[in-house]
Amino acid sequence: MRLKAVREANGLSQRELAKRAGVTNSSISMIEQGQVSPSVQSLEKVLAGLPMSLSYFFSCGVENNSDSFFFREQMSKHDKPYGFMQLVAEKLTQRRVTLKRFVFEPGKDTGDSPLTSFFDQAGCVFQGEIIMSAGQQVRTLVPGDCFYLRAYTPFRARNSSATETAEIMVSSAAGE
Structure with a gap:
């Protein structure tokens, strides 16, 4: 059943996966229906047609595609100064990517103490004007401007407008 979910999530028919993997259509069908349990080597051969590692296959969580979309009205808001x-997919188990949406009220900033992260982060300004400090550098960023922060780089962000909100999205490769 997991194989079927992975195959369908990748937009492949049984025939296409079988062709890519160099196995018969009936082999794919019997595995998906639970009629046979493939050996590790056979499963690796089938997964090479995706391509996907064995470890990712058993940890990818494709069975529940209802966890693919997160609407801002449904996500919890964490009040900040x-x-x-x-946080996108906050309650999703085994989340491998963190995406945060920060909304800054007019004139507000992240506070007196710089923030840091255990992971590299990349971000982009989507609305307003943000004054960003990263280490010793300070830049004014406008919509479309982006930044990259190495792990443990101290940073601060401030909405320079007295009347408009500012919004940035920040992503990192691991959950935090």
Whole structure:
């Protein structure tokens, strides 16, 4: 059943996966229906047609595709001194990517103490004007401007407008 979910999530028919993997259509069908339990080597051969590692196959969580979309009205807001932050897929187990939406009220900032992260982060300004400090560098960023922060780099962000909110999205490769 997991194989069927992975195959369908990748938009492949049984025939296409069989062709890519160099096995018969009936082999794919019997595995998906639970009629046979493939050996590790056979399963690796089938997964090479995706391509996907064995470890990822058993940990990818494709069975529940209802966890693919997160609408801002449904995500919890974490109040912050500058406004609020929302974490995409906050309750999703085994999340491998973190995406945060920060909304800064007019004139507000992240506070007196710089923030840091255990992971590299990349971000982009989507609304407003943000004054960003990273280490010793300070830049004014406008919509479309982006930044990259190495792990443990101290940073601060401030909405320079007295009347408009500002919004940035920040992503890192691991959950935090």
